Amino acid sequence: MTTFAALHHTDTPLLLLPNAWDHASARAFADRGFRAIGTTSLGVAAAAGLPDGTSDTRDETLRLALALGSDPYLLSVDAEDGYSEDPEKVAEFARELAAVGAVGINLEDRLGSPTLHAAKIQAVKAAAPGLFVNARTDTYWLGDGEGTLDRLDAYQQAGADCVFAPGVTGPREIGALVKHLAVPLNILYTPTGPTLPQLADLGVRRVSLGSLLYRRALGAALEAVGEVREGRAPGGAVPSYDAVDALSRREAT
Incomplete structure (x- = not known):
């Protein structure tokens, strides 16, 4: 079993995964003690002036992985x-991602x-066996949960x-998923949903923050410029x- x-x-504790959008944000999270860091597709797309979720950011995502993958945290x-x-x-x-760390x-x-x-999952595991695959379904994100x-x-x-x-936030639904699954369940944190201790009690093993931190940073910038004005x-x-x-410096420790 790999460290990740x-x-x-x-x-x-359960794995809380903050999602970075550039080298500085990833390094800041690592300096706060997070051993593992994810990326946010919205942050990558927004920085490049591209729409999220349309498969247009392959090159930008790989460049970010190249910038982040050799650092001491798990990406x-x-x-x-x-x-x-x-x-x-x-x-x-997937092979390219594994190659850059x-x-x-x-x-x-x-x-x-x-x-x-x-x-796709089978192909990734065959091509890069050591790469940890988190398989997402959008049944709650884009639908009503049917077929999850x-x-x-x-x-x-x-x-x-x-x-x-x-998108699933109900404790009963989350608990039922955990009991049914043979692999760990990842939940997207939402401020209006269960807290981290509550999710841990339900058996959730990983909680992602998705685009929340990027959006929060952008919101803080807008608040600041409004106050200055x-x-x-x-x-x-x-x-x-x-x-x-x-x-922002790669040689930073």
Whole structure:
């Protein structure tokens, strides 16, 4: 079992995965003690001026993985749907991620064919056996939850190391998923949903923050510029120039 996989199987604490959008944000999370960090496809897409969830950010995602994958934390990459409908092309992208130091990949089904998504998972595990596959279904994110168990069953049988159901927030539904699954369950944190201790009590092993931190950072920037325009000093924490510059340097320790 790899170090990253082991973080999904310890009794406590559950794995809280902050999602970075550049080198500085990833380094800042690592400096706060997070051993594993994910990327956010929305942050990558927004920085590049591209839409999220349309398979247009393959190159940008790989460049970010190249920048982050050699650092001392464990990196899991949000690869949307793998940027292709061809399982072999998805597998090639997975090989490229593993080559630059990533230890995990997140693949979403977008409510498409579960058979195709399972084939992508199988292709990735064959091409990069050490890459931890987090298989996401969008049944709650884009739908009403119907078919969740069937899809997650197909994905864990295809070799997924963890399964992800963003959008599910009900304790009863989460608990039922945990009891049904043979692999760890990943939940997307939402401020209006269960707390981390409550999710841990339900048996959830991994909690992702998705685009929350990126959106929160953008919201703080908008608040600050509004306060300045209104003649007030902006509130909130502001890292110094030197601190951010240090985070941006790859040789930083």
